[in-house]
Amino acid sequence: MSSRTTLSRIIYRSLAKINMSAPDGNVQLLNIVRTSQKRNEFSVITSVLLFDKTYFVQILEGDKPAVHETFQRITVDDRHKDIEIIEWRDINRRDFVSSLALFARGPENEVQFMKFGFSEMLHRKRIKVAAIQGLAMALQSETLSKRGIELFS
Ligand SMILES: Cc1cc2nc3c(=O)[nH]c(=O)nc-3n(C[C@H](O)[C@H](O)[C@H](O)COP(=O)(O)O)c2cc1C
Numbered sequence: 001m002s003s004r005t006t007l008s009r010i011i012y013r014s015l016a017k018i019n020m021s022a023p024d025g026n027v028q029l030l031n032i033v034r035t036s037q038k039r040n041e042f043s044v045i046t047s048v049l050l051f052d053k054t055y056f057v058q059i060l061e062g063d064k065p066a067v068h069e070t071f072q073r074i075t076v077d078d079r080h081k082d083i084e085i086i087e088w089r090d091i092n093r094r095d096f097v098s099s100l101a102l103f104a105r106g107p108e109n110e111v112q113f114m115k116f117g118f119s120e121m122l123h124r125k126r127i128k129v130a131a132i133q134g135l136a137m138a139l140q141s142e143t144l145s146k147r148g149i150e151l152f153s
Pocket residue numbers: 032035036037039040047049056058060070073074075076077079080100
């Protein structure tokens with residue numbers, strides 16, 4: 001068996017400073033996504049970014065040093081604030097497949113965000129890792145399934 005470096009996962013939440021009601025709100029969000037995808041591809045990081053127009057919740061997975069280095073950069077980004085780590089630990093395998101998949105709460109995924117109580121959980125500051133992970137995986141499955149990809153664990 002080939003040896004593998006240690007994989008790490010960080011989940012954090014932050015308060016978005018980009019204003020989605022501003023005319024360039026979407027552009028600002030897409031700028032974050034584009035840079036992140038490029039850099040994560042380079043660092044072999046897989047990630048999901050959940051956004052309900054108030055809060056960001058991001059799951060970052062990858063080699064321990066790459067995840068730490070990326071998170072350090074993210075923490076000094078002034079497009080969000082009040083960053084709070086929800087989970088930071090070593091993992092055996094990745095759960096996500098994209099360099100960065102953005103899921104912004106909207107009509108097409110409202111049911112899932114509701115089901116996992118995403119915004120309510122963040123407002124009450126009672127954040128459950130299982131709910132975050134469950135929502136992110138459900139959204140990923142839905143997207144992949146539309147492309148004819150069925151992941152099994
Ligand atoms: C909510 C949010 C999520 C981000 N996610 C990532 C990410 O997954 N990977 C990444 O490299 N940069 C991410 N960034 C962007 C970084 O903060 C930073 O701007 C970018 O990596 C470029 O860094 P540099 O200007 O030091 O080169 C994110 C920024 C925000 C606001």
